Amino acid sequence: MTPWEVFAVKYADRNARTRKDSFLFDDNHDQPHDMDYFLWVLRQRDEIVLVDTGYDMEEGERRGRPVRLNPAEALAPLGLSPDDITTVIVTHLHYDHAGGLKHFPNATIHLQAAEMAYATGPCMCHGTLNAPFTADHVCEAVQRLYSGRVVFHEGGGEVREGVTVHRTGGHSKGLQVVRVLTEAGWLCLASDASHYYENFLEAKPFPIVVDLDDMLRGFKTIQALASSKDLVVPGHDPLVRQLFPVHGPDHIVRLDRGPLKGIGS
Template identity: 30%
Template sequence: MRIHHLNCGCMCPVGGALFDGFSRGLTAHLVCHCLLIETNQELVLIDTGFGLRDVQTPYSRLSPFFVHFNNIQFERKYTAVEQIKQLGFSPQDIRHIILTHLDFDHAGGLEDFPEATVHVMQSEMAAARARRGFIASRRYRPHQWDEVKQWQYYGAGGEPWFGFEAVRDLDKLPPEILLIPLVGHTPGHAGVAINTAEGWLLHAGDAYFYRQEMDPANPRCTPGLRAYQWMMDVDRPARLLNQQRLRRLSLDHRNDVQLFCSHDAVELEAFVDH
């Protein structure tokens, strides 16, 4: 398998380094770290970031609260469909999309890939359809995915992966790709683990937001991202427990597993440069 690391969204909340830890100006720089996987048979996309329709008509698709809070940069170049075209592929080549969760900044491009089967945890879709409460009604945007033709839903269980629950044998996908339930940020949030020739990659989605949260000796997070995680989580004890477990994973299996989250620009840059 060949894996491409993509940035499918740019968010620049006011606060600079108070969010991302490195910006010197007034605004921060957060990414939407997605993956394009070339398997022997087809292409698989992990998360989509924002889509073409989000860019074209953002206020008909997204909550104004999050548009302004995150200072989303609506540029076509950040969409997965444009980046995939630059790699020489067609949107029709994407046959499967695996979602860490259904938040607006992870599922916005689903309808850009009409031939794809979308894989997600069943509990995540249940929460997205219910949309109970102020945050849920704004984070889940049905207009982003109401034209999806084919869904595959999964429940937790199966043979563990490094001590984590794992969903194996995803429908019509290679056995090297697993879903790893990491609830807390949302009810059905999951990471995606990929077994490569160089070892395992774990796309941890929004299980954490800042690279130094995974420092086993001195975990810390910027004030802006800590507050954002507090605002967005649905089960704080579960989220914090999963962060603790991920730190232990990164320490005990640092030679076996590389992990990264969705929004840290420094993490993305390290993989792109590699």
């Protein structure tokens, strides 16, 4: 199989946070704990797969979480425009992962059937559970469904040769992670199956959780999917940009050749 190039593209950050926002159980809850927001690009010659879409300026203003760089514009240094994207893997439908779907009008999306059922079902009657979702984003996914541009997966599935998705649940009922073949080996884009390295390395649950057992099992799954723990890429950890080499502008790092140093080095 031909390996894929993989890039993490940062478009926002949220630095007025503490460890209580990142870990359900922790001894230092009042300590600062920054968060980065990413989307990911998989490239193999002319083939492009986008993993998640981020959220846009409008959503950032509504939630008081400003966007540093519009996700669609953030792809420009990779020679990509939103119209170029025809395949998007949506790891889950939370606002910061599916909030930019409308900006990729030509894309077919790959989604877990469980996530669509969750985001449109009775669980959304609970404010605690629906808070990370925005109705317009979910409606955009439903509109893609009715136009024949949603591919559903139930558990595991292949998107392209060397690119597979795997449901973990936990943070959201239909959360999926992406396994991709790279020059460095099998890499796992964990998305919110592990927001930070510390989540999966120390089995520390993230506070936004719908199924704690699934989340804890997911920490093991993402490590099993990758060739090594150094090739598990968390969804929001600023450490990713320290471990992996910058590719062009400093908001993009390249993942497929492996980190410059291992975790904890």
